[in-house]
């Protein structure tokens with residue numbers, strides 16, 4: 139075990155943590171089908187910080203985000219959003235926390251085809267019976283560059299525009315943290331760059347906290363920090379990443395046979 143805890147060096151980084159996992163373990167199945175998806179992960183995500191999570195397929199990236207977002211139960215350890223321990227919450231409280239504190243962006247845009255862009259963006263708040271903060275909503279819509287597209291349905295939008303709707307939906311409720319699982323995985327590089335630029339702005343200009351899983355060193359280069367996972371453990375981290383330094387680090391893993 140390493141003695142330093144990635145993302146937990148509070149002396150070096152005085153920011154409060156928006157989310158943290160401590161010795162987080164996640165087991166799927168039992169017996170012969172048992173999978174240890176997370177093997178004691180300890181990691182923190184600072185407020186107003188943009189973190190990329192990288193690692194080979196099956197290393198536990200999605201599981202970590204699902205556990206921290208309260209979308210999946212944990213087997214042992216702790217998962218906290220702010221100061222709230224998720225394991226202490228009853229189902230109803232967990233649903234409320236997910237709704238009020240967490241934004242999630244998936245690789246598949248997951249928009250409702252019968253709703254227009256604006257209706258998709260405000261859907262979570264409509265379901266919750268919350269009135270959107272109109273000034274904030276306008277700001278989000280304008281920043282993602284969707285002002286002229288709000289009446290369009292998803293089928294009338296490009297992939298990049300659809301993902302920007304999904305990003306706006308995640309941000310509209312002012313969540314404490316946004317989790318994005320390969321948000322540019324279905325986009326060409328130009329549309330991907332737009333979405334990444336917007337996520338970057340949401341952190342730099344709006345103080346949003348973003349945690350993003352990606353395979354792509356270029357995407358990771360937009361982040362403030364990269365956390366590397368392998369076999370359900372954090373194995374490395376990097377501050378101030380660039381596409382080049384991330385690529386170099388991935389090559390170093392390759393030679394050790396740790397990253398496919």
Ligand SMILES: Nc1ncnc2c1ncn2[C@@H]1O[C@H](COP(=O)(O)OP(=O)(O)O)[C@@H](O)[C@H]1O
Nearest residue numbers: 166167173175194195196197198199200201202
């Ligand atoms: N619902 C599930 N049931 C059983 N095993 C799962 C489930 N979800 C993920 N796993 C397994 O857990 C491990 C980590 O998966 P995942 O977090 O999806 O990896 P990544 O996102 O890094 O590709 C993999 O071995 C995967 O097969």
Ligand SMILES: [Mg+2]
Nearest residue numbers: 199200201319
């Ligand atoms: Mg995944």
